Amino acid sequence: MDPYRNPFAPGAGSRPPELAGRDAVLEQARISCGRAIKGRSARSMMLLGLRGVGKTVLLNEIGRIAESEGLLVSRLESPEGESLARLLYPEMRKVMRALSGVATAKHIAARGLRGLRNFAAAFKIEIAGVEVGVEPEVGLADTGDLQYDLPDLFLVIGKAAQAAGRGWALLIDEVQYLSNADLSALIVALHRIAQEGLPVILVGAGLPQIARLAGEAKSYAERLFHYPPIGALDPVSAGQAIEKPIIEEQATITADALRLIVERTKGYPFFLQEWASVVWNDAAGPEIQLADAENAYTETLALLDDGFFKVRIDRLTKAEVQFVKAIAQLGDGPYAMADIAQAMSRTQKSLGPVRSSVIAKGMIYSTDHGYLDFSVPLFADYMRRQG
Numbered sequence: 001m002d003p004y005r006n007p008f009a010p011g012a013g014s015r016p017p018e019l020a021g022r023d024a025v026l027e028q029a030r031i032s033c034g035r036a037i038k039g040r041s042a043r044s045m046m047l048l049g050l051r052g053v054g055k056t057v058l059l060n061e062i063g064r065i066a067e068s069e070g071l072l073v074s075r076l077e078s079p080e081g082e083s084l085a086r087l088l089y090p091e092m093r094k095v096m097r098a099l100s101g102v103a104t105a106k107h108i109a110a111r112g113l114r115g116l117r118n119f120a121a122a123f124k125i126e127i128a129g130v131e132v133g134v135e136p137e138v139g140l141a142d143t144g145d146l147q148y149d150l151p152d153l154f155l156v157i158g159k160a161a162q163a164a165g166r167g168w169a170l171l172i173d174e175v176q177y178l179s180n181a182d183l184s185a186l187i188v189a190l191h192r193i194a195q196e197g198l199p200v201i202l203v204g205a206g207l208p209q210i211a212r213l214a215g216e217a218k219s220y221a222e223r224l225f226h227y228p229p230i231g232a233l234d235p236v237s238a239g240q241a242i243e244k245p246i247i248e249e250q251a252t253i254t255a256d257a258l259r260l261i262v263e264r265t266k267g268y269p270f271f272l273q274e275w276a277s278v279v280w281n282d283a284a285g286p287e288i289q290l291a292d293a294e295n296a297y298t299e300t301l302a303l304l305d306d307g308f309f310k311v312r313i314d315r316l317t318k319a320e321v322q323f324v325k326a327i328a329q330l331g332d333g334p335y336a337m338a339d340i341a342q343a344m345s346r347t348q349k350s351l352g353p354v355r356s357s358v359i360a361k362g363m364i365y366s367t368d369h370g371y372l373d374f375s376v377p378l379f380a381d382y383m384r385r386q387g
Contacts, residue, residue: 001251001280001281001283001284001285001286003280003281005249006277006280006281007245007246007248007249007280008245008273008274008276008277008280009273009277010270010273010274010277012056013056013057013060014057014273015057015060015061016054016057016241016245016269016273017244017245017248018240018241018244018245019054019057019061019241020233020237020238020240020241020244021233021234021237021238021240021241022054022058022061022230024228025047025058025228025230026058026061026062026065028045028226028228029045029062029065029066029203030065030069032044032045032201032226033062033065033066033069033071033167033169033201034069036069036071036167036169036199036200036201037069037070037071037165037166037167037199039162039197039199040197041194041197042199042201043194043201043224043225043226044190044201044202044203044204044224044225044226045062045201045202045203045204045225045226045227045228046175046203046204046205046206046210046211046214046225046226046227047059047203047204047205047206047228047230048205048206048207048208048210048211048227048228048229048230049205049207049208049229049230049231050207050208050231050268050374050375050376050377051207051270051308051312051362051375051376051377052268052269052270052271052308052376052377053230053231053232053268053269053270053377054230054269054270055173055205055206055230056173056205057269058205058230059075059171059173059203059205060075060171062169062171062203063075063169063171066167066169066171066201066203069167070165070166070167071161071166071167071168071169071199071201072095072098072099072161072166072167072168072169073168073169073171074091074092074094074095074168074169074170074171075171075173076088076091076170076171076172076173077172077173077174078172078173078174078175078176078177078178079174079177080177080360080361081177082177083123083179083182084146084150084178084179084182084185084186085119085123085125085146085150085182086123086125088150089116089119089120089123089125089127091170092112092116092119092153092157093113093116095157095161095168096109096112096113096116096156096157096160097109097113099112099157099160099161099163099164099166100113100160102163102164102166104163104164104165105160105161105163105164105166108156108159108160108163109156109160111137111140111156112153112156112157112160114137114140115137115140115141115142115152115153115156116141116153117137118137118140118141118142118149119141119142119149119153121142122141122142122143122144122149123144123146140152140156141153146181146182146185147181147184147185147188150185150186150188150189151185151188151189151191151192151193153189154189154190154192154193154200155192155193155196155198157200158193158196158198158199158200159196159198161198161199161200162198162199166199167199167200167201168199168200168201169200169201169202169203170200170201170202170203171202171203171204171205172202172203172204172205173204173205173206174205174206174362175204175205175206175210176206176207176209176210176213176362177206177362180213180216180217183213183214183217184217184218186202187214187217187218187220187221187224188218190202190224191218191220191224194224202225204225205230207362207365207375208229208365208367208375209359209365209366210227211227212366232266232267232268232269232377233267233268233269233272234267235262235267237267238262238265238267238272239258239259239262241269241272241273242258242261242262242272242276243258245276246276246280246288250286251280251285251286251287251288252286252287252288253287253288254287254288254289254290256290257279257288257289257290257292257293258293260290260293260294261275261276261279261293264297266377266378268377268378270308271300271304271377271378274300274303274304274308275293275296275297275300278296278299278300278303279292279293279296279300282295282296282299283296304382305382305385308376309376309379309382312363312376312379313382313383315361315363316358316361316363317357319354320354320357320358320361320363322344323340323344323351323354323355323358324358324363324364324374324379324383325383325386326340326343326344327340327364327372327374327380327383328374328379328380328381328382328383328384329343329383329384330343331380332380333367333371333372333373333374333380334367334368334371334372334373335371335372335373336370336371337351337355337370337371337372338370340372355372359372362375363375363376363379
């Protein structure tokens with residue numbers, strides 16, 4: 001069929017043509033944004049899920065919802081090894097500058113800009129523009145300890161936003177890469193905001209271990225956030241994600257072809273988009289038949305192996321590759337560390353460093369005490385295909 005009319009979007013973070021099966025999460029986000037802007041208590045959210053389930057897509061969609069509700073929106077992605085102070089500084093500056101243009105918030109925002117001047121100096125952040133000529137304010141965000149300085153700045157932003165009749169939504173992707181100290185400071189800042197009833201919310205996204213990391217950082221994190229799990233789509237939603245865009249392009253797909261794609265992808269959104277995109281391009285049309293779906297499977301698998309899976313294995317050292325290969329040979333997870341150690345003829349203690357490094361790289365996560373699983377859906381199948 002015509003590739004120019006191909007509706008599917010298998011790119012990283014690309015919005016699918018049909019955002020199926022996520023209505024409850026989006027409605028929860030809409031309520032939080034609406035409550036925040038009205039000065040009501042609004043819980044922040046942490047979207048938890050494996051790679052390729054659409055967390056980034058949802059984060060972007062929630063950003064659009066927040067903007068429509070009247071909140072200023074900041075979008076961040078936490079890379080490995082970067083400090084939260086450096087990530088947040090330019091976004092806090094943008095928000096404070098935007099609020100400084102509102103007459104009712106001008107005085108508070110100006111104080112915030114002075115605090116930002118202190119913050120930049122304390123954390124050795126290079127600055128340019130309006131803050132260069134701003135005199136610092138003694139005692140505001142100037143300790144150099146993020147757990148004290150970040151809540152001060154969040155409070156100023158929250159008060160300025162409240163005065164302006166606005167709100168602030170901070171969206172952070174890949175939250176698991178934040179250090180323990182940075183995550184703790186972020187939670188403290190949000191706790192202060194919640195106590196004051198100010199219109200600031202955080203929507204974070206990352207791997208499933210975030211809930212545990214947040215709880216370890218601050219015990220009250222459990223009450224501060226909603227933790228909606230973002231997983232594979234149920235069969236009905238998965239079918240809808242494929243069939244509806246095809247119908248909208250005046251084409252059709254047979255029930256058995258649709259069933260094959262849904263079952264083999266296990267409902268994982270990225271894999272659905274990849275296979276549907278390939279079969280669209282390869283099918284003669286206007287109806288996609290079972291043979292088309294079967295013929296597209298090999299090509300889809302090759303694309304996933306050379307892209308989605310390979311970019312992740314390429315980040316690992318030889319020792320780490322051997323570790324994940326040994327895990328995959330045990331079948332499907334979760335995997336007991338005792339079984340992994342036995343398979344590698346090693347002690348659990350000796351595998352501690354490689355286990356920690358692979359977790360830090362986001363390839364595996366701890367599902368329970370003494371158990372691991374891959375953070376990438378169907379990754380064990382990929383490793384077994386490599387021999």
